Amino acid sequence: MKYLIGVIAIVFFIFPVIWLLKASFNQPIDAISLPPVWIFKPIVDNYVSIFTEEPFGRFLRNSLLISGSATFLAIVIALPASYAFARFEFKRKTDLAFWILSIFMFPPLAAILPYLILFQKFRLVDTIPGLILAHLGMVLPLAVWLLQRFIRDIPEEIEESAFVEGAGTLRRIFKLVLPIMSAGIASTAIFCFIFSWNDFIFALVLAPVSAKTLPVASVSLSSWAYINWGKISAASIIITGPVLVLVLLSRRYLVRGFTFGLK
């Protein structure tokens, strides 16, 4: 009995992904046939067609550029502050930390509408830098919180001995802390990347045409009268694939990453 529940649960939670994977290699007609066809000759037509009939190459490039840049900026900007949160004592430290975290909790729509007006003034609507900025606001708080957790994991004693030998703070950070926490930086980057990569609403409003990202593009595939589920499946797998690889790489820190370092 307890194994039956376990098996049902596992099947339930992986089935839709298997389904998408199968449909993405199906002929259009097999993709939607019920009962489902499980034995078939896999074809890559769906993948080929979204890159030839639809400009998914450009959307993929946009997504990579936007998520990559937002992640890189978030890490660089967050690192000094997270070091200060982990190592220094200062007045109102907790207040400041929670103010930063609360930004992560904001509903995107509250920020998107003023962005839209401000972006029009600065000619940032539908541009890659515009969406990078919007995503930076979303992932920066996450980066600060995760990085400071990783810095706290490093015993202070390591830095103390270097301090006694006369190494200044910056020197200690670059020569000691950063190399030790490289795995932590990598997984923080992975989580920032995932949040930016999976974002839909910022991209939908702020980058509807030329800076379009993969999630917005895959939804627009479904908005016509005839819905080609094969194409949508292929697009979905292209969105999901990289994230799955990244999650696997950072599986040690999954709980930490998805709880902003609270657990």
Added chain:
Amino acid sequence: MLEGSLVEWGNGNMITPKKKIIWYLLPVIVTLLIITFFPLVYALTVSLRDYSLAGGKQVHKFNNFKNFAFVMTDPHFYYSLWVTFKLTAICLVIELGMGLGLAILFTQPNYKLEPVGLLMILPMAIAPVVIGLVFRWFYSAEVGFIGYILQLFGLTPPSWIANKTAALFSIVIADVWEWTPYVFLICMAGLRSIQGEIYEAAAVDGASGWKRFRYVTLPLLRPTLIIVLMLRAIPVLKEFDKIFIITDGGPGIATQATTLYIFKQFLWFNNLGTATASALILLAIIIGITQIMFAYLRRQEKW
């Protein structure tokens, strides 16, 4: 706020002048002020004016809180809050129950499926957009897998589009699918960390099953459960992607959560003033809940 004398750090060997600390914090503070705080203040000014994006130069005059008055007297707005509340409550109860149940199952001693249990976290990695699309497909009347399965068992599938309750649950099911693994994962980590104590307690008084769960596991797991609850509540309150794709608020406004209400004020009525006003009200609600959550976290002395 940050200047002053010297501050001690660690066991006192390392001393960093307080004046320098501000330089560590400044990049984050300035960036966040510019890209989040400033737009929100700007949102406040937008919410107090007549504002649409159409047509060239316009004078946006202060309109005497007309937008807030409109939103606060709009029955659709209150209904959207009710939808958001229903969604949050139903999703949290199911996700917490299933996630905790599965975590208990998978942490049982010698449970053979444990190594493959990690496969269940798959949904967490998937973009809400993709989840929305695949579930919309599953619910489809002609090519939907869920309807097909129900028919195999001789059941008539509900009309996911026309039936209000079914439409609400079509979103709940997708959200449960996406986030139960999250609760499962965190509860599992929580259970592992208290496993020793559970065994001890069980060995001492020989209690087993329900009693052990009720009087040992549950109290020990309480902090974990509260954190999960709070970390799940806020994303459901903000939920947009899946609702937009699966039901788009329909039938009628039956599944129009507050986020969709805001979006429609903006998209259909091209009224940035009322859209922003309602977004700010939602923001205030979420800030309120976040503050309760933070007050709890601070008491936990995680910080």
